[in-house]
Amino acid sequence: MIVAPSILSADFKRLREQLEEVEKSSAQWIHFDVMDGHFVKNITFGTDILQAVKESADMYVDVHLVVSDPEYYADVFLDAGADGITFHLDAVNDIGRSLALIRKIKSRGANVGITLYPEVDVHEYLPYLDEVDLVLVMSIKPGFGGQPFREDAIERIRWLDRLRKKHFYNYRIQVDGGINAETGKQCAEAGADILVAGSYVFKNKIAEAVDSLYTL
Numbered sequence: 001m002i003v004a005p006s007i008l009s010a011d012f013k014r015l016r017e018q019l020e021e022v023e024k025s026s027a028q029w030i031h032f033d034v035m036d037g038h039f040v041k042n043i044t045f046g047t048d049i050l051q052a053v054k055e056s057a058d059m060y061v062d063v064h065l066v067v068s069d070p071e072y073y074a075d076v077f078l079d080a081g082a083d084g085i086t087f088h089l090d091a092v093n094d095i096g097r098s099l100a101l102i103r104k105i106k107s108r109g110a111n112v113g114i115t116l117y118p119e120v121d122v123h124e125y126l127p128y129l130d131e132v133d134l135v136l137v138m139s140i141k142p143g144f145g146g147q148p149f150r151e152d153a154i155e156r157i158r159w160l161d162r163l164r165k166k167h168f169y170n171y172r173i174q175v176d177g178g179i180n181a182e183t184g185k186q187c188a189e190a191g192a193d194i195l196v197a198g199s200y201v202f203k204n205k206i207a208e209a210v211d212s213l214y215t216l
Contacts, residue, residue, distance in 0.1 A: 004029035009198030040143035086113030140177030149178025161191025
């Protein structure tokens with residue numbers, strides 16, 4: 001299991017301090033949501049914040065592009081130091097272009113992930129599963145932190161887990177949204193490998209919250 005605290009829920013007045021706490025905890029990744037105010041209505045972080053995160057914590061930074069133009073912004077955030085890029089298939093809506101973006105990200109030595117809005121048919125993942133490193137299951141509607149966990153995410157995780165076992169795919173399954181000790185356990189039992197947790201980590205004692213997600 002990998003725990004990836006999402007800085008979307010961090011206290012930015014104490015960001016460096018909190019990142020130091022995350023680095024000292026058993027968390028392995030930092031999750032970094034980039035929102036453009038267009039694909040979703042919220043606006044979050046740019047490359048300056050990413051560079052500050054990289055300077056403050058020597059950890060893998062997992063960038064989730066919640067933007068309308070991931071083909072452009074993938075390069076921008078890779079240049080700024082992203083270790084992995086996950087983008088929304090429903091922002092591209094074209095199999096050829098999505099495959100080209102997956103291959104471009106991989107050609108730059110980064111891991112690549114894909115995701116969909118939770119309402120989109122999960123079968124839209126199928127053309128890409130043999131090429132990606134990560135599949136992100138959104139267990140909230142993307143755009144804002146602090147939403148309740150969507151129970152229908154569990155079946156999406158199970159479906160992805162069955163497919164990779166059947167076809168020997170190598171992707172990890174990541175879950176983002178409403179993760180706490182209870183929902184994290186449900187996701188782990190369904191086959192999830194990476195838990196993104198925002199409010200649960202940053203609104204509590206960071207190290208204790210992270211540890212609780214490893215003892216599911």
